[in-house]
Amino acid sequence: MSPPPQGPSRRARTPAVPPGAALRADAARALARVALDGASLRGALAEANPRVADPRDRALLAASLFESSRWWLRFDAVLAHMLDKPLPPKAREVRALLVLAIAQLAVLGLPDYAVVAASVEAVRALGQPQYAGLANALLRRFLRERAAIEAELDRDPVSRHAHPRWLIDAIERDWPEQAAAILAADNREAPLTLRANRRRTTRETLLARFADAGIAAQGPEGLADAIVLAQSADVTRLPGYAEGAFSVQDGAAQRVADLLEPAAGMRVLDACAAPGGKSAHLLERADVDLLALDADAARLPRVRENLERLGLAATIAAGDASEPAAWWDGRPFQRILVDAPCSATGIVRRQPDIKLHRRGADIAPLVASQGRILAALWPLLAPGGRLLYATCSLLRAENEAVLAEFLRGRDDARAMPLDEGYGHAAGAGRQNLPGEGGMDGFYYALVEKIA
Known part of the structure; x- marks a missing residue:
């Protein structure tokens, strides 16, 4: 099946676009930015949301964007399978719309007739009416031949798992016995x-x-x-939100406060703090003197907003954790949290655009940065104090290997044993894998400074 000949785009002549079509057109524009331009999924959704008044439509928009991002590598392959040649670059939003429609059919289980009809109208709403007939034919063909098409896609691990090849290889290398469960968990919606x-x-x-x-x-x-x-x-809209009675935070991230055990009067550093969830949890647990530091000053207003809503206070500063001379006042900390910048491969189910944006070549620079941060912050820890190294990565290179290198030749550091409740043994720490205990993938290693 071939796309129609290229020609000048023509605007739909209908005076009003049906609401279902308008919503899908907005979703397709957002999805094209995420999948083809590298935009953040949450950012694209936040930009699209204000244009949608009905809460039910906002829920559909969010579900459609998340599932089409999660399954892009599979459903874009469906289009490639059905088309004789790819859609031209000018039809990028039509391509995104078709992936989104297939996600609505195959994952969200929306009625066939509604998805097809509204998607064809959405093609016109995108100003690409010459593709309306093609969209109709492709979606109907998918419905007729779905079993055969999906069986063909299952022969390729990339389209079968909807994960990039480099990440499949890394998971199978690092977690061979759990790889199938990890890949499946990544493709399920995370609980709130x-x-x-x-x-x-x-x-x-x-x-x-x-x-x-x-x-x-x-x-x-x-x-x-x-x-x-x-x-x-x-x-x-939940009871208690306005008065700061709760925050959104995965259970795996909540375990950070359990491990650090903050106590009143302690001086605490959250070295990579934005958006502030872990800082807030530590402050909720004890009256500590907390410095919330982040290298990206643009992210600090979000930290302030979160703390203010919860009725909490901390010192908030911009600074590179690997260069403390620029921000440290010389007073040691009793607790340091290094929630290090990482590949985020443990939270793919929560942020499925990671599969589209992260590259294997990113890992080595991240590992180097993680090592620099640990080495720079260790002198800031008071004798008897504890440093928690945590990441939302699954990759051993970012976790146990970084800790092993940090501990090598350091006679003033002792890795503290963690119980099995924190996950699988992984060098000096423990690794929770995606979906285990209903939580995200997360690595923990707790190191005490020997007095």
Whole structure:
């Protein structure tokens, strides 16, 4: 099946675009930016949301964008399978629209007739009416031949798992026994997990408020502040949000505060703090003197906003964690959190655009940066103090290998044992894999400074 001959684009002559078509056209524009231009999925969604008034339409927009990003590497391959030659660059938004439509059919399970009809109208709304007939034919062919097409795609690991080849290879190398489960977990929507703000409420109180509002939720065992919702929701509309009773934070990230065990009066450094979730949790746990540092000054307003909503206070500063001379006042810290910049390969289910944007060549520079940060911050830790190295990566190169290099020849550092509840043994630390315990992939290594 070939695309129509190229020619000047013609605007649809219909005076009004049907709402379902307009929504899909907006979603296609956003998806093209994510998949083809490298834009952030969350950023593209935030830009598209204000144009959508109905909460149900906003939910459909979000679900469609997330699932089409998650499955882009599979459903874009569907188009390549059905087309005799690729769509031209000028039809990039039509290409995104078709991937989005296939995601709505195959993943979201929307009615066939509604998806096809609204998508054809959306092609016109995109100003590409010459592709309307092709879109109709492709979507109907997919519906007729879906089983055969998907069987063909399953022969290629990239289109079968909707993961880039480099990442499949890395997961199979580092976690051979768990690789299949990891790849499957990455392609499932992550649950919405909240963290109760101890300064303003209790988990039990929040659960009762949610129950009164008809919101199904439960408090998982082993995570003292966590609440997992049975269904995703607009958190700003949940009881308690406006008064700062909770934040959104995955359970794996909440374990950071458990490991650091902050106590009143401690001086604490969160070295890569933005957007501030872990800083907030540490402040909720104890009256600590906390410095929230981040190299990107543009991200610090978000840290301030989050802390203010929760009724918390910290010193917030811009600074490169690997160059403390520019920001450190000479007073040691009793606790240091290094939530290091990493590949984020452990949170693909939550941020599926990572599969589209991250490259294998990114890993070596990240490893070098992680090592520099650890080496630079270690002298800032007081004797008897503890440093937690954490990443949301699955890759051993960024985790146990970085810790092994840091500990080599360092006689004033002792890696503390972590129990099995923190995941699989991985060098000096532990690795939780995606989906395990309902949580994200996360690495933890706790190091004590020998007095």
